[in-house]
Amino acid sequence: MYQEEFLPVVFKVELRSERTFSVKKWQKIIDDIFCSYVDDISKNEECLIGHIKALAEIDKENFIKYSCINDSNHINSEVHCKQNNINKINMIINSLVSNISENESCQFLERSCLVAENAGDQINIEIVKNEKITIEKTHHHGEDEVCPICGEHHLHKD
Amino acid sequence: MIKNNRPEVILFTGFLGSGKTTMLLKTIEMASVYQKKCAIIINEIGEVGIDNRQMRMLGYDVLDLFGGCVCCTMKVTLEATINHLLENNDNLDYILFEPSGVADPLALYEAITNCGYAESDIQNIFIFDPTRIDFYQKHLKTLFWDSVNLANYVVINKIDEVSKERTEEAADMVASIKPGIKSFKMNLNNELTSEFSQHLMGKEVS
DSSP states (O other): OOTTTSOEEEEEEEEEEEEEEEHHHHHHHHHHHHHHHHHHHHTSTTOOEEEEEEEEESSSSOEEEEEESSOGGGEEEEEEOOOOEEEEEEEEEEEEETTOOHHHHHHHHHHHHHHHHTTSSOEEEEEEOGGGOOOOOOOSSOTTSOOTTTOSOOOOOO | OOSTTOOEEEEEEOSTTSSHHHHHHHHHHHHHHTTOOEEEEEEOSSSSOSHHHHHHHTTOOOEEEOSSOTTTTTHHHHHHHHHHHHHHOSSOOEEEEEOOTTSOHHHHHHHHHTTTOOGGGEEEEEEEOGGGHHHHHHHOHHHHHHHHHHOSEEEEOOGGGSOHHHHHHHHHHHHHHSTTOEEEEOOTTSOOOHHHHHHHHGGGGO
16 A cells, blocks of 8 residues: 555664673663664655564564654664673664655665764674575475465575 | 354554554463464555565464555455465464555455444554654545545554643544544553453453
């Protein structure tokens, strides 16, 4: 219905540091990245934010989830984590915004990440763009069987 | 009535960011308490899903509908997924389906009815975000109209983020389209109300 208007742009972002930081500190670092990214998007009144959401994966069970549906004053994050100090986070961002190209969105995110890298915490951030992201398809069938759902051969993740 | 002990289909509709995934998670938790077996289907547009990854990290098994929006390119896949579930699971109580927030809810019904369900078998909950009333009025009139018309009931979410007047305005918007439809005013980050739980899972939770 609105799928032509809110085209999804997906980014994989890898954040690393030589030092370990608390999950709360990482939450703040990523929150700042989102604030800057959303601020850049919001400068263009033609751009309507449908939903920008992200999953910052700490390990197989622990994560921080981010969600934003309007401006940088309303970025919600929810920590689901038992760990304290970590030095690496892998994050997937799904950005559904109207009237913005993938390139433009990527430039905004790169700029926001650069600001975070230069903030003095000595972190490195790498953005893996859409075309390089491996899609993990998970259905319920044997490894060598054709998937009854999508009709393709793909690995059963779990 | 659902024939041949088919699992009930519960559909969580609503625009992007309205709280569908939170609603889905709460429903799963509630179903788990009452030892009900659920299948979870999630459709997100975008090559990599956030909600399905989150669900897996929380320990749930999810059937993904990849690569497109379920109301257009993925309609056949939804049908195949439901049929696959029906053929391979005798003891399912519910099929919980969260479509993409940009999907046309009307278009989902065809795929579900092709699996042997009547439209009246589908329990459709529309989740409405009152923080975005203006956005709905300006940009999402068709989606809102269709969603409310198809819904069995409506959850007005995020009531902690808006004034009472705004919540009432949201309820009035719903009632103006479908007078008499039941609206539940909630913050889905909290526990589901017992009244809502009874509506969702009937006598099981009463």
